[in-house]
Structure formats: C-alpha cells, structure tokens
Amino acid sequence: MAKVTVDGITVEVPAGSNVLQACEAAGKEIPRFCYHDRLSVAGNCRMCLVEIEKAPPKPISSCSYPVADGMVVHTDSPMVRKARRGVMEFLLINHPLDCPICDQGGECDLQDQAVGYGVDHSRYAENKRAVKDKYLGPLVKTVMTRCIHCTRCIRFAAEIAGVEELGATSRGEGMEVGTYVEKALSSELSGCLIDICPVGALTSKPYAFVARPWELRKTDSVDVLDAVGASIRIDARGPEVLRILPRINDDVNEEWLGDKSRFAIDGLKRRRLDACWVRRDGQLHRATWAEAFDAIATRLDGMRGERIGAIAGNLADAESMLALKDLMATLGSANLDCRQDGSAIDASRRDFYTFNTSIAGIEEADAVLLIGSNPRREAPLINARLRKRWLQTNGALKIGAIGPQADLTYPVQTLGDSPALLTALRDGAQPFAEVLRKAAKPMLIVGQGALLRPDGAAVLAAAWQLAQASGMLGAEWHGFNVLHTAAARVAALDLGFLPGPRGRTFAGMMSGGVDLLWLLGADEFDTGRIGRETFVVYQGHHGDRGAARADVILPGAAYTEKNGTYVNTEGRVQRGFAAVAPPGEARADWTILRAFSERLGRRLPYDGIEALRARMEQLNPVFARLDVSPRFGATDPTGPEAGDIALSDTGFVYAVANYYQTDPISRASPTMTQCTEIYRPTLAVAAE
Amino acid sequence: MAEGSADGASADDMQQPADFVFDAASEAEIAGIIAKYPPGRQMSAVIPVLYVAQQQMARHTASAWVPRAAMDAVARRLSMAPIRVYEVATFYTMFHTRPIGRFHLQVCTTTPCWLRGSDAVTAACRAATGIEGWGETSADGMFTMTEVECLGGCVNAPILQVDDDFYEDMDAARTEALLAALRRGERPDPGSMAGRQGSAPEGGPMTLIGDAAGPAE
Numbered sequence: 023m024a025k026v027t028v029d030g031i032t033v034e035v036p037a038g039s040n041v042l043q044a045c046e047a048a049g050k051e052i053p054r055f056c057y058h059d060r061l062s063v064a065g066n067c068r069m070c071l072v073e074i075e076k077a078p079p080k081p082i083s084s085c086s087y088p089v090a091d092g093m094v095v096h097t098d099s100p101m102v103r104k105a106r107r108g109v110m111e112f113l114l115i116n117h118p119l120d121c122p123i124c125d126q127g128g129e130c131d132l133q134d135q136a137v138g139y140g141v142d143h144s145r146y147a148e149n150k151r152a153v154k155d156k157y158l159g160p161l162v163k164t165v166m167t168r169c170i171h172c173t174r175c176i177r178f179a180a181e182i183a184g185v186e187e188l189g190a191t192s193r194g195e196g197m198e199v200g201t202y203v204e205k206a207l208s209s210e211l212s213g214c215l216i217d218i219c220p221v222g223a224l225t226s227k228p229y230a231f232v233a234r235p236w237e238l239r240k241t242d243s244v245d246v247l248d249a250v251g252a253s254i255r256i257d258a259r260g261p262e263v264l265r266i267l268p269r270i271n272d273d274v275n276e277e278w279l280g281d282k283s284r285f286a287i288d289g290l291k292r293r294r295l296d297a298c299w300v301r302r303d304g305q306l307h308r309a310t311w312a313e314a315f316d317a318i319a320t321r322l323d324g325m326r327g328e329r330i331g332a333i334a335g336n337l338a339d340a341e342s343m344l345a346l347k348d349l350m351a352t353l354g355s356a357n358l359d360c361r362q363d364g365s366a367i368d369a370s371r372r373d374f375y376t377f378n379t380s381i382a383g384i385e386e387a388d389a390v391l392l393i394g395s396n397p398r399r400e401a402p403l404i405n406a407r408l409r410k411r412w413l414q415t416n417g418a419l420k421i422g423a424i425g426p427q428a429d430l431t432y433p434v435q436t437l438g439d440s441p442a443l444l445t446a447l448r449d450g451a452q453p454f455a456e457v458l459r460k461a462a463k464p465m466l467i468v469g470q471g472a473l474l475r476p477d478g479a480a481v482l483a484a485a486w487q488l489a490q491a492s493g494m495l496g497a498e499w500h501g502f503n504v505l506h507t508a509a510a511r512v513a514a515l516d517l518g519f520l521p522g523p524r525g526r527t528f529a530g531m532m533s534g535g536v537d538l539l540w541l542l543g544a545d546e547f548d549t550g551r552i553g554r555e556t557f558v559v560y561q562g563h564h565g566d567r568g569a570a571r572a573d574v575i576l577p578g579a580a581y582t583e584k585n586g587t588y589v590n591t592e593g594r595v596q597r598g599f600a601a602v603a604p605p606g607e608a609r610a611d612w613t614i615l616r617a618f619s620e621r622l623g624r625r626l627p628y629d630g631i632e633a634l635r636a637r638m639e640q641l642n643p644v645f646a647r648l649d650v651s652p653r654f655g656a657t658d659p660t661g662p663e664a665g666d667i668a669l670s671d672t673g674f675v676y677a678v679a680n681y682y683q684t685d686p687i688s689r690a691s692p693t694m695t696q697c698t699e700i701y702r703p704t705l706a707v708a709a710e
Numbered sequence: 711m712a713e714g715s716a717d718g719a720s721a722d723d724m725q726q727p728a729d730f731v732f733d734a735a736s737e738a739e740i741a742g743i744i745a746k747y748p749p750g751r752q753m754s755a756v757i758p759v760l761y762v763a764q765q766q767m768a769r770h771t772a773s774a775w776v777p778r779a780a781m782d783a784v785a786r787r788l789s790m791a792p793i794r795v796y797e798v799a800t801f802y803t804m805f806h807t808r809p810i811g812r813f814h815l816q817v818c819t820t821t822p823c824w825l826r827g828s829d830a831v832t833a834a835c836r837a838a839t840g841i842e843g844w845g846e847t848s849a850d851g852m853f854t855m856t857e858v859e860c861l862g863g864c865v866n867a868p869i870l871q872v873d874d875d876f877y878e879d880m881d882a883a884r885t886e887a888l889l890a891a892l893r894r895g896e897r898p899d900p901g902s903m904a905g906r907q908g909s910a911p912e913g914g915p916m917t918l919i920g921d922a923a924g925p926a927e
Contacts, residue, residue: 186791186794187793188793189793189794189796193800193801
C-alpha cells in the first residue's frame with residue numbers, strides 16, 4: 023500500500039496503482055478520454071494532467087504515472103488548470119463541434135469536459151481536417167471527423183473483443199482510426215465500441231438520430247437473449263424501447279453487452295401478437311380475451327389431465343412458468359417440459375445443470391475444457407471472460423475443446439469432436455488429461471451441443487466423471503459447468519417445470535401424445551412434430567413458429583414489458599422490470615394464466631406478483647436470494663444418471679449456428695437479419 | 711507529403727496486385743532478419759521485412775512500393791494481425807503504399823538547401839520529367855518527385871536524394887545531367903557533384919597544408 027496525498031486528502035492505495043486511481047480514491051474526479059479501467063493504459067490524450075510535488079516540474083499524465091509512498095498530488099492547481107485548458111484547445115482544433123447533429127450529444131465526455139476546460143472562442147482560423155467515414159458493419163456508425171484519437175476502440179478490439187482489426191494508420195494530421203481494408207468488424211461485442219468512444223465518432227447505427235438521452239425513461243433490467251443474464255438498462259420513450267445499454271455488474275457482464283442483446287430490440291416492434299386469435303375452419307380470427315378463453319375451456323371440458331401438456335419456451339419468466347405449472351396441476355396434468363430442444367439435463371441436483379464455477383470464477387481457473395460448446399456464439403460475455411483470463415495468465419491458460427474447430431478469439435487446442443474423448447481424458451489416455459490433472463483449479467464447460475443428442479445423458483455423466491477424475495470437484499472449487507443458451511432454462515429447472523410422475527416429456531407430447539398443448543413462448547422446435555389433432559394454445563409475444571401452428575393465440579408480454587424473475591446459467595436469480603407497456607391487448611404472462619384459471623373455476627391462489635413470488639420461494643428457496651453470487655464447492659461426488667443410451671461416436675455439433683438470430687425477438691429484428699447476412703460467411707468459416 | 715492516405719480501400723484498387731509471394735532472395739534475407747530477434751519476438755522484424763518486400767517489388771516491377779497483398783504476406787510471415795502491419799507501413803514515409811516511379815527523386819527544400827538553390831533543382835526536375843506537383847509521377851513512369859525535409863546533408867546543400875543515394879552540391883545543370891544519365895540506365899556515383907571529397911572545401915584542402923611546424927619557441 024502507498025500513502026498518497028491528493029489535494030490535502032490522504033488516501034492509501036495498493037502499490038502499482040496509478041495516480042489517477044489514487045485521485046479517484048480521494049474523491050477527486052480526473053478528466054480523461056483515453057484512460058479506461060478495463061483497457062491497457064495508452065496515455066495519449068493528455069487530459070488527465072496533474073501536478074506532483076518532487077516530480078519533474080511539469081504537468082504529468084496521472085493515468086500513466088505510478089504512485090509512490092508519500093506522493094503529494096495537486097489536481098486543481100493553476101498549472102493543472104492551464105495545462106488541461108491547453109489540451110482541450112488542441113483537441114478542439116480539429117473537432118467539428120457539431121454537437122447539435124451528433125448522437126453523442128448529452129452523454130459526451132468531450133462535451134462535458136469542455137464545459138470545465140474549454141474556452142469560449144477558437145484561436146484557429148485554419149480549415150478543420152476532414153476524415154472520411156469508415157464502414158465498420160451494420161451496428162456501428164462512424165463520423166470519423168469527430169475522432170480525437172484516444173485509441174480506446176483500438177485497444178478494446180485488440181484486448182477485450184480479441185479481434186485485431188482496428189488500428190491507427192498514417193501519421194500526424196493524416197492519422198486515421200479504422201480497419202484500413204474495409205470490412206465489418208467481426209466481433210459479437212462491437213456495440214461496446216459505442217459505449218467506450220468518449221466522443222461521437224462511433225455511435226449506434228440503428229439508433230442514429232432517434233432520441234436524446236434526456237428524453238429517455240431508464241429502467242434497470244436483465245437481458246434474456248442468452249443465458250448469461252447480463253445487467254442492462256432499457257431506455258424507452260413513450261411506448262417504445264429505443265435502446266439497451268449494459269449496466270456495470272462485475273459478477274456477470276462487467277460493463278459489456280453482446281450485440282444481439284443490445285441491437286435486437288427493433289424486433290420488439292415487429293411481428294408482435296397484440297390481440298387474441300382463435301382458429302375457426304382453418305383460419306385464425308381476431309377474438310376477445312373472453313372468446314379465446316372460451317375456446318380453450320370448451321376444448322378442455324372433460325379432457326383427462328394426462329391428455330394435456332405444457333411446454334415452456336426459452337424467454338419465459340419464472341413467474342409465468344410457475345403459474346402454468348400450477349394451472350397444469352389443477353388440471354391434473356404432469357406433462358410439463360422446458361427442454362424443447364430435447365437436451366438431456368439431470369435436474370435432480372442443482373449443480374448438475376448450472377455454471378457452478380460462476381462467471382467471475384473463470385478468473386481463477388488455470389485450465390479449461392470446452393465440451394461441445396462454442397461460447398463465442400452461445401454466450402459472448404462468458405467468452406470475453408475466458409479471453410480475459412487467458413490474457414491475465416499471459417497465455418499460460420490452457421484451453422482444450424471437444425467439438426468442431428472454432429475461432430474463439432484465444433488459442434484453443436481442439437482435441438477432436440468425438441464424445442469418446444471424454445472417457446479417454448478421464449482415463450488419462452489423452453495428453454490433455456495431464457494438463458487438467460496438474461491444474462490447481464481446472465474447469466469444464468458442457469455446452470448444449472453436447473446435451474441435445476440421443477446420448478446426452480451419457481455425455482453429461484461422462485463429463486461429471488471426467489471432472490471428478492481431474493480434481494475439478496473440490497470443497498472450495500466447483501469446476502463442473504453447464505452453459506445454457508436459454509434464459510428461462512435454469513429457472514424452469516429450479517421450479518421443476520419437468521415431467522411429473524408418469525408425465526410425458528417433450529418428445530412424448532409430440533405426435534399426438536397429448537390432445538391439448540400449451541406453448542408458453544415455445545418456438546425453438548419444429549412445430550410439424552405436433553400431432554395433427556392436437557389443439558395448440560400459444561401464449562407469447564411474437565408471431566413465430568409456435569403462433570403459426572396455434573389454434574388459440576394469447577398475446578403475452580416481452581421481457582421489456584413485464585416484471586419477471588430470471589435465473590442465469592450460473593443459477594443467479596435476477597429481476598427484470600417492465601420498461602414499457604405491452605402492445606394492444608397483450609398482458610403480462612402470469613396474469614393471463616391467472617385469469618384463465620378463474621375462467622375455468624380453478625382459481626390460482628395468488629392475486630398479486632408478491633404472492634406468486636412468495637409461492638416461488640416456498641417451492642424453491644433459491645428464489646429468495648436475489649443477485650447474490652451462488653458460488654459453492656462440490657459437496658457430493660455422485661454424478662448424474664447416465665441414461666440407457668451409451669456414448670455414440672457422432673461428433674459434437676454446436677447448439678448455436680447463428681449467434682444473431684436465436685429467438686423470436688432477434689428473428690423479427692431487421693438489424694439482426696442484416697447482421698446474419700453480413701456475418702454468416704464468417705460464422706460459416708469459423709464453424710469449419 | 712502524406713504518404714498514402716489511410717483510406718486503403720477506395721484508392722487505386724486497380725493497381726493492387728491480387729497476391730504477393732516472397733521470392734527466394736527475399737526469403738533468405740527475411741530469415742536473416744528474423745534470426746536477430748529472440749524466438750516469439752519475430753514481430754519486431756516488421757520494418758526491415760516490409761523493406762524487403764518493397765525492394766522485391768522494385769526488382770520485379772521497377773516500382774518500389776508495398777502493395778496490400780505484400781503487407782498481408784508480411785503479417786502472415788511474422789504471425790501478426792494485418793492491421794498492425796498496415797499501421798507501420800502507413801506511418802513511415804519510406805514505405806510507399808501506392809506505386810511510384812522507377813526513380814524516387816527526393817528534393818530537400820529545408821532552409822539550408824533552399825538558400826543554396828533547391829528551387830533551381832526543383833525547377834530542373836520539373837522541366838526534365840514533366841512532373842508538375844509534389845508527389846506526382848512522370849507520364850513515362852520513370853520518376854516520382856517528392857519534397858522532403860532536412861536530409862542532414864546541409865554542408866553539401868542542396869541535396870537531391872534518388873532512391874537511397876544522396877547527390878550533393880546540385881544545381882540546375884547537374885540535375886539535368888543526372889536525370890539524363892538515369893534515363894540512360896546509368897547510376898552516377900553518389901556524393902558531391904562538384905567533385906569535392908566528402909564535405910571538404912571546394913578546390914581542395916584549405917588547412918593543414920604544408921609541413922607541420924610547432925609553435926615558435
């Protein structure tokens with residue numbers, strides 16, 4: 023620790039900190055452009071100048087100057103103020119000052135700091151430099167004349183995103199930031215460039231000229247477009263969600279967000295179900311809630327419970343799944359399933375289906391094995407953590423993969439794609455087994471690609487045995503992880519949205535296994551498998567596959583329109599909040615189920631969301647622990663059931679082929695469609 | 711002059727060759743360069759290897775420049791991201807990212823050379839090559855003329871640098887003669903065109919002539 027005095031305030035900071043961090047610790051805000059907590063230090067904007075006693079008698083850039091014990095720093099001396107004004111004047115020589123037509127206006131670091139250090143006139147009569155705008159893909163809009171060469175974007179691309187594609191070419195006044203050879207930035211985190219750009223050089227293309235930040239209503243929520251459960255802020259104006267930004271949450275997403283989670287929101291306005299529909303004579307007709315409920319109730323009349331089934335989709339909130347489960351129970355049905363992809367999950371113990379190491383825990387791992395998982399496509403934020411860990415260890419982190427070759431932005435040793443490798447690794451017959459055994463904190467990640475196969479249960483059991491044989495299951499360290507792709511999955515498993523005693527599984531409900539099938543936003547399967555005579559109720563928010571097959575459509579709310587509980591792949595329980603109202607007749611999903619139960623005369627015993635949540639906590643106490651890190655060691659070495667089907671030789675195939683379109687919202691999004699068209703070739707190459 | 715704009719994509723795409731392969735001579739040179747750096751630090755060789763690529767282009771096409779394909783080849787050879795090579799190649803004015811003439815005339819116009827008549831050298835270059843402005847290439851593709859800042863040869867000002875060689879003590883007539891010789895395919899010896907030895911005074915030594923005599927006792 024070093025004692026540093028900043029403007030008379032003495033603080034203690036860890037040795038190795040820089041002066042800027044010491045000033046922050048003392049509560050002194052230091053203006054900066056190039057410095058960013060999570061990026062390497064460049065020290066090229068010169069805005070963070072301070073005066074340090076007994077140092078060279080000149081302004082010193084605080085971000086690149088290490089602290090020393092007994093250092094005395096002045097952040098507001100005449101010298102500092104004069105120096106910062108000079109820097110600001112230089113930065114503004116070529117800056118266009120086009121704030122009125124700039125999307126960064128109102129949330130621009132340059133604008134804010136110019137208030138403090140700018141002068142009211144310019145001493146420069148020369149023409150400003152003009153720079154041609156660059157093409158960086160369908161998500162990031164560039165106005166390069168505004169660029170102040172802080173190089174944050176270059177460092178982000180190279181360090182965090184792991185795609186070395188941005189650079190500064192030419193020199194002096196000719197220096198330009200770009201890709202040199204025109205190409206769309208091949209990163210799933212490219213939207214973060216917009217956040218880190220301190221000026222309006224990189225802004226959001228879909229959000230261009232849409233709104234000013236002070237017009238927006240900001241709601242903190244949780245992302246559901248993958249199973250990471252990133253913390254987000256939903257910015258809305260009137261009834262419309264205009265943009266989604268990440269919130270800082272060091273345990274989950276740090277301050278990054280995947281492009282799908284950020285840009286798929288234009289899908290929230292398209293193909294929406296905003297009224298009830300009932301199929302009569304093969305045609306869907308608009309209906310009132312009463313008519314729709316009547317249609318279902320008539321059909322249910324006299325139907326035996328075992329002929330009724332329900333499937334929960336990937337975006338469902340825990341509240342509505344519990345309400346549906348309870349409704350099914352009152353109807354006498356145990357035919358429930360949340361695994362519409364058919365993945366083999368053993369829900370008998372929680373650590374069989376969660377990401378036990380936790381996302382932040384990846385930063386302790388020293389060997390990683392990916393089993394049928396491509397985290398770059400399934401969970402870009404977890405991939406970014408793996409890359410971060412690889413960087414932290416200076417490339418010493420050994421990462422092996424069982425699955426097709428893929429570019430994950432860090433070196434991966436692909437061992438092959440056969441499940442037989444799991445037993446070979448367990449028995450030490452594969453050289454990588456040695457790496458796992460020697461590691462102090464090894465971890466493995468089982469992807470959905472490994473589980474949604476006929477031999478999925480055997481793969482899961484083999485992975486557990488491998489974890490056990492490689493010392494991954496310690497009292498302090500749990501290295502067995504399942505990476506989900508569906509945001510609703512863990513909550514559904516926690517609630518037991520699974521076949522009850524003698525209940526039918528997903529496959530059992532297909533092909534006429536039930537007479538009435540209730541789909542709660544379930545769209546990720548081939549609806550042609552549903553029996554021709556089965557009466558299908560689709561409750562959801564988008565006119566996707568499920569709605570196309572439905573006999574009755576009940577319009578539900580999307581995740582931005584309802585208060586809901588979601589559990590991420592770690593098992594972290596988080597709450598999302600409604601930012602806008604659902605469109606038209608649509609309602610929050612649990613209220614629909616509650617209303618329908620009343621129509622049936624089997625009223626569900628909760629009148630408000632609090633009562634429903636109390637029931638949730640009663641069913642499974644994990645729902646009482648909000649936002650906390652669920653880390654724990656392995657207590658029971660017994661593994662999951664291996665099932666009847668033995669490991670096959672078929673190679674693993676990754677569960678997500680196209681990152682950009684995985685759910686009804688992103689499939690309805692024009693931006694995501696554009697991304698798919700532009701990036702699919704890259705993805706196709708990566709999959710080879 | 712700004713050598714090559716950062717806008718690599720749009721300008722003169724037509725001139726960019728589709729591919730670039732190091733020839734045997736270049737490969738031999740590269741192996742020697744990379745061997746100077748510790749294993750894993752081969753990226754440090756980027757500047758000399760780019761220069762090798764530029765020299766190879768001069769040998770094969772009579773124009774010393776680094777096309778994009780060559781930068782990509784350098785990136786592959788040194789296992790680095792192409793953008794990192796583009797950054798280096800566009801930063802240094804010694805690398806040309808678009809084709810230049812067979813001879814690169816670099817006229818120093820900084821104060822000492824200017825006082826000693828660099829304007830006349832420039833005018834002579836213009837007259838002899840038909841080039842009008844800085845950075846242009848003559849119609850016959852023989853010459854590219856650029857303005858450079860101080861070459862550090864002020865003692866023998868003005869200087870005309872042709873490719874890597876300094877021609878010193880230039881004037882209009884000497885420039886004309888030099889360019890005519892270059893056209894004929896000759897390469898006059900570099901150095902002072904006034905015939906002096908190094909930077910010694912014109913007309914031979916002026917001091918330390920005669921016998922060395924000690925101070926009078």
